[in-house]
Amino acid sequence: MSRQSEFRRAILDPARPVPPDLLDGRNGSAGWRFSVYRNNVTLSLTEALEQTFPVIRKLIGPQAFATVAGAYLRAHPPTSPVLSRYGAEFPDYLARFKPLAQLGYLPDTARLERALVDSYHAADATPVDPAIFARTAPEDLPRLHLRLAPAARLLCSPWPIHGIWRFNTEEGAPQPPHHAQDVLVTRPEYDPLPRLLPPGGAAFLAAIAADAPLGTAMDRATETSPDFDLSTLLGLLLQDNAIADATLDMAP
Amino acid sequence: MLDRTPANTLPHAPGVGYKPQHYNAIMADPGPVRWLEVHAENYMGAGGRPIAQLRHLAERFPVSVHGVGLSIGGEGRLDPDHLARLRHLCDWLQPASFSEHLAWSTHDRAFLNDLLPLPYTDATLTRVADHIDELQEAIARPMLLENPSSYLAFAESTLEETDFLAEISRRTGCGLLLDVNNVFVSATNLGFSPQGYIDAFPLDRVGEIHLAGHDTDEDDHGRPLLIDSHGREVDEPVWALLDYTLARSGPRATLIEWDNDVPDWPALAGEATRAATALTKVPA
Numbered sequence: 305m306s307r308q309s310e311f312r313r314a315i316l317d318p319a320r321p322v323p324p325d326l327l328d329g330r331n332g333s334a335g336w337r338f339s340v341y342r343n344n345v346t347l348s349l350t351e352a353l354e355q356t357f358p359v360i361r362k363l364i365g366p367q368a369f370a371t372v373a374g375a376y377l378r379a380h381p382p383t384s385p386v387l388s389r390y391g392a393e394f395p396d397y398l399a400r401f402k403p404l405a406q407l408g409y410l411p412d413t414a415r416l417e418r419a420l421v422d423s424y425h426a427a428d429a430t431p432v433d434p435a436i437f438a439r440t441a442p443e444d445l446p447r448l449h450l451r452l453a454p455a456a457r458l459l460c461s462p463w464p465i466h467g468i469w470r471f472n473t474e475e476g477a478p479q480p481p482h483h484a485q486d487v488l489v490t491r492p493e494y495d496p497l498p499r500l501l502p503p504g505g506a507a508f509l510a511a512i513a514a515d516a517p518l519g520t521a522m523d524r525a526t527e528t529s530p531d532f533d534l535s536t537l538l539g540l541l542l543q544d545n546a547i548a549d550a551t552l553d554m555a556p
Numbered sequence: 557m558l559d560r561t562p563a564n565t566l567p568h569a570p571g572v573g574y575k576p577q578h579y580n581a582i583m584a585d586p587g588p589v590r591w592l593e594v595h596a597e598n599y600m601g602a603g604g605r606p607i608a609q610l611r612h613l614a615e616r617f618p619v620s621v622h623g624v625g626l627s628i629g630g631e632g633r634l635d636p637d638h639l640a641r642l643r644h645l646c647d648w649l650q651p652a653s654f655s656e657h658l659a660w661s662t663h664d665r666a667f668l669n670d671l672l673p674l675p676y677t678d679a680t681l682t683r684v685a686d687h688i689d690e691l692q693e694a695i696a697r698p699m700l701l702e703n704p705s706s707y708l709a710f711a712e713s714t715l716e717e718t719d720f721l722a723e724i725s726r727r728t729g730c731g732l733l734l735d736v737n738n739v740f741v742s743a744t745n746l747g748f749s750p751q752g753y754i755d756a757f758p759l760d761r762v763g764e765i766h767l768a769g770h771d772t773d774e775d776d777h778g779r780p781l782l783i784d785s786h787g788r789e790v791d792e793p794v795w796a797l798l799d800y801t802l803a804r805s806g807p808r809a810t811l812i813e814w815d816n817d818v819p820d821w822p823a824l825a826g827e828a829t830r831a832a833t834a835l836t837k838v839p840a
Binding site for chain 1: 776
C-alpha cells in the first residue's frame with residue numbers, strides 16, 4: 305500500500321494502527337505523534353460542519369453533534385477542497401443515523417441550513433425592474449416567465465422548519481408551530497433570509513423554477529390553495545430581489 | 557519552467573491573513589498593514605459577499621492568494637477541477653502573489669483538510685516538481701512553495717528538506733515561502749537547529765515570510781511537541797528567528813497568520829506592528 309493510502313486509512317479510522325517507519329527525528333519511533341494528524345482532520349472537518357449546520361448543533365448539543373459529525377466525516381470525507389460545499393449528504397445522513405432517528409425534523413432543518421450557505425455563495429444577479437409588471441398588459445401577464453435569482457432556494461417540508469430555525473437563531477422568537485412549513489431562501493443583498501411561504505406559495509414557485517409561465521404557476525398555486533394571493537408573494541419576491549428577470553413568452 | 561524572477565510583487569512590508577470580521581476595521585485604518593493574504597478556497601463561490609469584499613480589498617491592497625487545498629505533494633494527479641478554479645481566481649483577481657504548500661491533503665478522492673507530510677526522496681521530488689510545473693502552467697504565473705511544519709519524519713527520506721526545496725525551486729522556477737514559525741515548530745519537534753535550517757535555506761528564492769502562533773503539547777517521551785495552530789500571538793523565539801532570517805535575507809513581505817480564535821483587529825494589527833519594527837531593523 306502506498307504511503308498516502310496508509311495515511312488516509314489510519315487518519316479516517318482511529319482503530320487502525322499508525323503507519324510504520326515514522327520517526328521522531330532523533331532515530332526514535334514517532335510514537336503517538338501521528339495522532340496530531342488524526343486530531344487536525346477530525347477537528348477541522350467537524351468545525352466545517354459546525355459552520356454550515358449551527359442550528360443542528362444547537363438542537364442536539366455539541367457532544368452529539370461531534371459524534372454524528374465524526375461518523376459522517378469518516379463515511380463521507382469531503383471530495384473537494386472548497387469546504388463551504390461540504391455536507392451536501394449530511395441531511396440524508398442525519399435521517400439514517402439511528403441514535404437521532406426520533407428527531408424527524410433534523411434532516412429538513414439541515415437542508416435549510418445547507419440551502420442558506422449555498423445561497424450565500426451563489427452568483428449575483430441584477431434584480432428585475434418591478435415596472436415590468438405595470439408595463440405588461442393584463443391579458444399578457446399569464447404568459448410572463450419569471451426567472452428566480454441564483455441565490456433563491458425553495459424548501460418544502462412536513463415540519464415547521466422556519467419556526468425551528470427562527471427559534472434557534474433569534475432572541476425571543478416564538479415556539480415553532482405544529483404544522484408543515486415551506487420556505488424560500490432569498491438573498492436581498494448578501495445575507496440569505498429564510499422566508500415563510502403562504503399556502504400555495506411553494507407550488508407557485510416550483511412551477512416558476514420549472515420555467516412555467518405565470519398563468520400556469522397561478523393555476524398550480526390555486527389548485528393547492530384556492531385563497532392564494534399572488535400580489536403578496538410577488539411583493540415579497542420583489543422586496544427581496546428574488547426575481548432576476550421577467551420575459552414575455554411570445555409563442556401563441 | 558517559468559522564468560526565475562522572484563514570484564511576486566508584494567511590498568517588503570507587513571501583511572496579515574484576511575478575516576472577514578476585520579473588513580470594516582481594515583478599510584477604515586489598516587495601520588501598519590500594507591497587503592493582505594486570502595485562502596484561495598474561501599473565494600471559489602460564484603458570488604455573494606466573499607467575492608464582493610475581495611474585489612473591494614483588491615482595489616486598496618496588494619493581495620496574495622494562498623492555496624491550502626491543491627495537494628501538490630499528492631501521489632495522484634492534481635485535481636483538474638481545482639486547477640481550473642485556481643486559474644479562474646487568479647485571472648479575475650490578478651493577485652500580487654500565489655503560494656501553496658509542500659504537503660498533500662487529497663488521496664483517493666478524499667480531501668482531508670490538513671497539510672500532510674511527504675517523504676523527501678528523488679521520486680517525491682520529481683512528482684512535486686511535475687505538479688508545480690502543471691500548476692504554474694495553469695495559473696500562468698510562478699508560485700511560492702511553503703515549507704511545512706513537521707510532527708514526524710519518514711524512515712525512507714534521503715534528502716534534507718532545505719535541499720529538497722532548493723532543488724524544486726531550481727527545477728521549476730518557483731519561489732519559496734519561508735514560514736519561520738514552521739521552521740521553529742519542526743526544529744523543536746524533530747530535534748534540529750532552527751538557525752541551521754535558515755543557514756541552509758535558499759534565501760535568495762524567498763518571496764514571502766510567514767509568522768504564526770503555535771500550541772505546546774508533549775510527545776510520548778515528555779518532550780515538547782509544538783502544534784502549528786495559528787491560534788495565538790507569535791512566540792518570542794519565533795520573533796528572534798525572524799530577526800535572524802531577515803539579517804541574512806534582507807527585507808521580505810512578512811505575513812501574520814491568525815486563523816483560529818481570531819482576535820479583534822487591534823491585536824492582529826499589533827502583531828503586524830511588531831513585524832514592521834523587525835523589518836525596519838534590516839538594511840534594505
